Amino acid sequence: MSKTPVTVLGLGSMGSALAGAFLDAGHPTTVWNRTASKADPLVARGANRAATAGDAVRASPVTIACLTTYEDTRAALEQASLTGRALVTLNSGSPAGARRMAGWARERGARYLDGAIKNVPSAVGAPDTLRVLGGDTVHLGEDTDLAALYEMAVGGTLLPALVGFFQGAAALRSRGLEAGTLLPYATKWFELIISLLPMYAKEIDSGDYSDPAASVGIFHAGAAADLELAEEGVDVGWQRPMHDLVRRAAEAGHGDRGIAVLTELLSVGAAGSSTTTTRP
């Protein structure tokens, strides 16, 4: 059976991997990149090189764009005719960015799908064509910005978690100990955190924080000790905004409630949110 021809725009680390996956799966694959030389390895594997982004879009019914941002994608496609084409973006970006991109693409007559690449729910749409990108491909729904929303909802854990690990490594280094010695304990710690998430999700969804495994008060009491790690020669300043959030929760009377009540402070009633006040 002949496979759907696919175009991939943007051949950075991710775009090259995507194009490679389509080639491996036997899709006729057209590629374009602003810096043309990045297409060379894919052309050597059988991809067709397009001279312009417009030529690339014309070559296939489906175009996958994996440039750095939505703005970059629009800039690259400014001169391209998108009428009747399916355009899928797989860059990172905000829900608002996804909505702007969708409006832009639809004004130009494209069928548009916003996707995100993550280790958790990803929306890369039309299953038969995009399944080659990985076994964990999920269509999240009709709202254009859902992939970006889930991507950011998941991604918010990355930097705090990593900085916490790096802080631990810095503390060990101050005693001449290697980061590798932290791994057995850090790994178990991350596993423990993962095991707690269903409980926290239940508390958040029910609004009932009255039976805490760990209360706001406990975290509040621990803040001073957290900062004393500075005495080991570690910059702990990055923790202050998190401590401030915990302090505000304690001052708002949540001291005896579960730490997931912080979600209520973080919900400030943005578009689509129904939570504008803390629950009783």
Ligand SMILES: NC(=O)c1ccc[n+]([C@@H]2O[C@H](COP(=O)([O-])OP(=O)(O)OC[C@H]3O[C@@H](n4cnc5c(N)ncnc54)[C@H](OP(=O)(O)O)[C@@H]3O)[C@@H](O)[C@H]2O)c1
């Ligand atoms: N790499 C990952 O592990 C990963 C994981 C998940 C999601 N993502 C997301 O995937 C997207 C691409 O990431 P990447 O790692 O592939 O980045 P990358 O290696 O830095 O590649 C960026 C690509 O965007 C192109 N580009 C940027 N601005 C452009 C413009 N104004 N006009 C035309 N082309 C432009 C670059 O073209 P040139 O080659 O000409 O510079 C290059 O092809 C990002 O949104 C990233 O957050 C990446």
